[in-house]
Amino acid sequence: MGSSWEVRAVYRQVNGDWSGPVLWTFTVIAEEEEICQVRVTSEESPGQALLEFDKGSGQLRHVTLTDTLRGEVMVREIRINTLSPVYPSFSAIPFHVPFFLYSSPNDDFRLERLLNGRSIGSETLSQAVEPVSRIQWTSLLPKEAQDEWKAYDSEGMLFSIQKGDRLVFKQIWFQDLPWALYTESKDSRAWLKRELP
Amino acid sequence: MKTRMAISLLLGVMAAAPTVMAGSDAARVPxxxxxxxxxxxxxxxxxxxxxxxxxxxxxxxxxxxxxxxxxxxxxxxxxxxxxxxxxxxxxxxxxxxxxxxxxxxxxxxxxxxxxxxxxxxxxxxxxxxxxxxxxxxxxxxxxxxxxxxxxxxxxxxxxxxxxxxxxxxxxxxxxxxxxxxxxxxxxxxxxxxxxxxxxxxxxxxxxxxxxxxxxxxxxxxxxxxxxxxxxxxxxxxxxxxxxxxxxxxxxxxxxxxxxxxxxxxxxxxxxxxxxxxxxxxxxxxxxSGQEGSDDRFEPNNRIEEAHPVQDTVEYQWLWGSARDEDWYRVFLEEGQDFYAFLLSPLEDLDVRIFDGDGREVGSSFPNGSRIDVVSQNDYYYVRVRPEAIGGDYYNIEFFGSPSEVIPHVAQLGGWETELVLLGQESYYDQVRFNLFDKDREMIGLENAAIPEGALVRVSLGNLFPDTAEEGKTARVINLDAAVPPHGFYSYSAEQHLVNMPFQVAAAQRLFVPRIRNTGSWWNGIALMNADAMEETATTMIAYDREGNVLMENAFVMGPGRNRVGFIESFGAVPEGTAWVEFFSDKMTQGLVIWGNHQASAGVPLLREQHLGTTLVLPLLATSGGWNTEVGVLNPNEETAILNITAYSSDGQASEPRVISIAPNGCRIGPIQDLFQEDWDSGFVWAKITANRPLCGFQSFDRAEDEYVSLPLQTEGEAKTELCVMYGPARDTAWTGLVFLNPHGRKTDIWATPFDKDGNPLLEGGSIFYNVPHGLAGHQSAVHFVEGLFPGLPPETAYVRVFSEEPILGFGIYNPGTGEKAVDVLYLD
Structure with a gap:
């Protein structure tokens, strides 16, 4: 509890350009027998999220989004009822999470979510996992992230989550890092900020 | 508020008929x-x-x-x-x-x-x-x-x-x-x-x-x-x-x-x-609501409360509220002209200019007031007064015509100071020359017509025949124009010729990038306090090649004064001094001339505008008797790491050579020393990239009596339009040009020749360089101007050069006035 990490995210604009980076801070605020709660905030954005993970499966179970619209604070609850990779809905916070539990998690998954208690549909996602060498994962990163991680030499795991033939997100994870080093979706790119020793 | 509504209607009820369901849904945001x-x-x-x-x-x-x-x-x-x-x-x-x-x-x-x-x-x-x-x-x-x-x-x-x-x-x-x-x-x-x-x-x-x-x-x-x-x-x-x-x-x-x-x-x-x-x-x-608020310059309702205007820049509009009388204070220099001009929805504002004693010194014109020639360095006051109704706003600009300062006027010992000016677009074609003596008193004022496009040479000795010898500094003002005069100024005496560029900004740190202290070489320095109202305390610091401080000496220069002499007159220069810094608490300008009894060359004192992390040497002249020397300064408190890449005539890059320069150190010497064992006589230009901003110079010499210097150019100085402000008078003179295409894309380059009055000589036509190939990326072109652009008419006074891609360039020329006088030709 209390551990934290930072993630930089850039967003694809409507005209196809990428935005400047927004720095999101992830902080573990509660860790109990079965759940772990992580708060995500940013000094550059009024939005924040409270993420609740199932410790046994690593499954993201519950998300509380707090945003501001015209000065009005807006709170939304998203509940994930299935064991599945999860990608953000209704939020720009990069809380994409693959499914970790199985030893060979290349499979199809059913993602069912409730927004404020109401179903927002059910969809099938497929997940593929493969090891990636340093050269391979470095080549996937944008230039800024490459510069930040050029001294990190480790083999990682690349998760690719698709819906049908469309990529939903891909993500690179390492054993010794608290969060995905890199996440890419159709509308955002996010990378872990490297902590200097 | 959600207003969703769903209705399902059973449209077909016959058991054998297909069942068609219909429905609707509607919603809107609160x-x-x-x-x-x-x-x-x-x-x-x-x-x-x-x-x-x-x-x-x-x-x-x-x-x-x-x-x-x-x-x-x-x-x-x-x-x-x-x-x-x-x-x-x-x-x-x-x-x-x-x-x-x-x-x-x-x-x-x-x-x-x-x-x-x-x-x-x-x-x-x-x-x-x-x-x-x-x-x-x-x-x-x-x-x-x-x-x-x-x-x-x-x-x-x-x-x-x-x-x-x-x-x-x-x-x-x-x-x-x-x-x-x-x-x-x-x-x-x-x-x-x-x-x-x-x-x-x-x-x-x-x-x-x-x-x-x-x-x-x-x-x-x-x-x-x-x-x-x-x-x-x-x-x-x-x-x-x-x-x-x-x-x-x-x-x-x-x-x-x-x-x-x-x-x-x-x-x-x-x-x-x-x-x-x-x-x-x-x-x-x-x-914001309609409650209203006064402008940010309040309180400025009286002359004693006048808002100080720091920059007098044309087309920079101050926003004032016309609720009441407003006062502004500007500092003006003797000989300057000055305008206060209104751009406002109101027509009933009264604008006047006063001196510190409250005497009106400006002459009014519609929407403003002006002073033609400021009589002395001082603060002046502009009053804006609403005549009838108040409460609206006004926009006002304060500006003087753009000018260039010549920090040293050489008129003694056979030396002359000459200007080469190219007329710029302006409301009218007058350029004013102000001449100042050692006490910074204005002792001469002359106007001359420099029509747009015309190339005019002005000798200060001829312009001020009675006072030229007393002149110490000069100012060239492009009257009623938006841009400073274009051109350069020259010092010449017999076989000596030294050109200096315009558009060199004043700065607090100035660098003499080389001290020549062998044989009969001398180092002439001109240093000027650009602040016309206050004296400046200046410290001279001498460094060796490794950046060690060998000497410091402090002195004071009065407001607007200049100081000219050999480097030793500014402070004793110890043996081993490689370069010198002048650090002042006010803005200063200056130049250095290196000379001996046979030749001379010089550069403006280097300053922030010359610093860059990419420096370019467009020409490495090592054949035909020419030698190339390079000086690179690291005026930083940390070591600089340099990657030096040379290019051959076909644009092929060498392996970068990596060297370091100590904090406040320098590397000065023949170009071959920079590359040592990697030197190849096929190198024609070079690029230096560094981890921190550096500056420097290049020198070219031949047979001890031809000597040329110029500051190293930064990659950012590349332009798509250059002007060769010297015509090829082929019977007595020659002009060599260097163009460098520092980027990877091929560029077409073409030249338009003009006569001295600015008339195009080819009726709008141009001469292309190296048709149809142009200049490939990372390649340079070096030749006499007629060789680069064959067919230049003999009456050509100057040439405008255009390029698709930004290029760098300079010239070396002999104007034909002195037997061996050569110097750099800045392409403005």
Missing amino acids: PGRIPWSGYWWPMLAGELVYGYTNEPSPLEKYDAYMTGYYPAEAVAQGLVRAYDPDGEPWHGHCDKWAAASILEPEPRQSGELMGIPFAVGDKKGLLTLLYSQYTVMTYGTVFGGLSGDDPDDIYPGGADGFHQTLINYIANQGLPIVAEIDPGIEIWSYPIYRYQMDWEDDGDTRHVTCTVWMADDFVGPDYVGTQDAAKTYTYALKIDQNGDILDDPGYWEGDSIDSHPDFLWFPISPVISGSYVEEEAVRRIVE
């Missing part, structure tokens, strides 16, 4: 969340920068609010990011407006801050710019017409994605959602806040007719409220036997096959780092 209409600010028109009424633009008002004047930083940014006269007609700010119209309350009334009125359109425009970048949730991806782009990919798939996302936002959350309604390459974003869906089920297919209502941007900037625009789409979805929609993309039907939204998106928040307007300032402007 009233407080309806997006507001706003203008889409097309890039072609650039009204955010140039304005949408006869008032200053939203960005000009924003700059005035932030700084007191406009244009400033935001307008400069807007010229790049909010205006594109060559752009597509549909390029604009519709997405930024759509984001603001959802997330921000609508500005519904005009306001005023610091005397600046902000109309509804100004406020909406600035809110739109606040969302120059935004965090976003996107449903689908933009179709840009490229391979792999899909106009039908609204996530989680096609028409189903459109249908579900509308419901998830508008019905389930009471939130608008933005649609990019053009499935082609154009982008038109509109915030949808209401829908009506009607459907009929046919087996496993639901045929939906969906009408959406959007806030329109086809309104004027000052429009208040929401103007509706509606669109109707038809599509089919897959359903199960219970009528629940399946996870399937569906498909568009009817006219919607070709005309449907490309994707949907929802803005989350602005990305503050991506905007060029400050969030807090925009919010203060948006929330």
